[in-house]
Amino acid sequence: DTGVSQNPRHKITKRGQNVTFRCDPISEHNRLYWYRQTLGQGPEFLTYFQNEAQLEKSRLLSDRFSAERPKGSFSTLEIQRTEQGDSAMYLCASRHGTGNYGYTFGSGTRLTVV
Amino acid sequence: DAKTTQPTSMDCAEGRAANLPCNHSTISGNEYVYWYRQIHSQGPQYIIHGLKNNETNEMASLIITEDRKSSTLILPHATLRDTAVYYCIVRVANTGTASKLTFGTGTRLQVTL
Numbered sequence: 001d002t003g004v005s006q007n008p009r010h011k012i013t014k015r016g017q018n019v020t021f022r023c024d025p026i027s028e029h030n031r032l033y034w035y036r037q038t039l040g041q042g043p044e045f046l047t048y049f050q051n052e053a054q055l056e057k058s059r060l061l062s063d064r065f066s067a068e069r070p071k072g073s074f075s076t077l078e079i080q081r082t083e084q085g086d087s088a089m090y091l092c093a094s095r096h097g098t099g100n101y102g103y104t105f106g107s108g109t110r111l112t113v114v
Numbered sequence: 115d116a117k118t119t120q121p122t123s124m125d126c127a128e129g130r131a132a133n134l135p136c137n138h139s140t141i142s143g144n145e146y147v148y149w150y151r152q153i154h155s156q157g158p159q160y161i162i163h164g165l166k167n168n169e170t171n172e173m174a175s176l177i178i179t180e181d182r183k184s185s186t187l188i189l190p191h192a193t194l195r196d197t198a199v200y201y202c203i204v205r206v207a208n209t210g211t212a213s214k215l216t217f218g219t220g221t222r223l224q225v226t227l
Contacts, residue, residue, distance in 0.1 A: 004157070033214060042201055042217030043158065056214065091157050093215075102148070102160025103215060 004106035006092050012112045013082055020078045021109045025094030032075050033103065034067055035091040036060065043091055049075060082113045118202045123222040126196075132189040134221050136202030139183040145206050147178060148215070149187045151198040158201065158217075161187065192225045199223070 005024040013019050025032050030051050035043035046065070048056045051072035061067075064082075069075040079086055089110050093103040119137040126132040138147065146165050150158040162169055162176045164185075169176045175188040189196055201220040205213075 031213065035217075040219070042199075042219055043215075045214040045216065048214055093157070102150075102163065103158075104160070105157030107155075107157050 004092055004094055004104050006090075006106035006109050008109055009107065010110050010112075012114060015082055015084060015113055017082055018078065018080045019082060019111060020076050021090055021092075021111075023075045023077070023092030023094075023106060025074070025092070026104055027073075029094035029096055029104070030072065031095050032069055033093040033095075034075070034077050035093065035105075037089040037091060037108070038087075046077075046090075079111075082111075084113045087111055087113045118204055118218055120200075120202050120218065120221045122219070123224065125224050125226060126189075126192045128193055128225055128227055129191055132192040132196065132223060132225070134187040134189075134200050134202075134223065135184065136187070137184045138202070138204045141182050141204050142206070145204045147176065147182075147185050148203040148205055149174070149176065150201045150203065150215075150217075151196075152201070152220070153195075153198045161200075192223075194225050194227070197223060197225045 007022045032049045034046040036046055037043040045058050046061050047067050049069040052069050064080045067077045089108040091105055091108045093105040095103045146163050148163040149161040152158045161173050162171055164176045178185045199220040199222050201217050203215050
């Protein structure tokens with residue numbers, strides 16, 4: 001297992017377009033998280049899945065954002081009608097559901113909205 | 115989850131120990147201290163965590179004061195590859211839905227020759 005995989009690594013899109021990112025977590029991890037990180041700031045929590053259930057969403061996740069984890073494995077994060085303020089690094093993390101194990105993060109998808 | 119306070123930046127000479135402090139004066143009895151680091155253009159990497167006892171692993175040591183209001187992450191022999199932003203995070207363990215990490219702005223550690 002090579003860890004948490006995120007695709008694409010980079011995405012440049014025009015304002016108003018829709019974009020979708022994919023995260024493949026570590027296979028035995030049932031918890032999956034999405035974070036957003038802007039320049040000079042720490043990552044900010046967006047949403048969290050336990051298996052296929054989306055259990056928590058941040059206020060940062062506006063109506064234009066939607067995340068899915070249909071079979072409890074990979075997850076997608078879609079942003080509709082992108083705005084320049086959506087430009088950021090989008091990070092995915094996974095972990096075991098029990099115990100105090102650390103989270104394993106992917107390398108992120110860097111989104112630039114022009 | 116309790117808030118943490120870290121210095122904005124620190125420098126360390128290669129080969130020397132890097133001691134990164136963190137204040138978490140409002141920590142609760144069931145909150146753990148976690149440390150992550152983020153090397154440029156990568157996702158955060160888990161380093162170590164602890165509740166009240168000092169902890170050591172292959173990457174670092176974590177020293178937590180007796181009153182648990184502060185902690186220090188120690189990289190015993192810093193190398194250039196340890197240059198990164200280091201995040202100290204306090205989090206309640208095994209809280210079910212409330213299991214997210216809340217990051218601050220961290221400490222930017224620069225290791226120099």
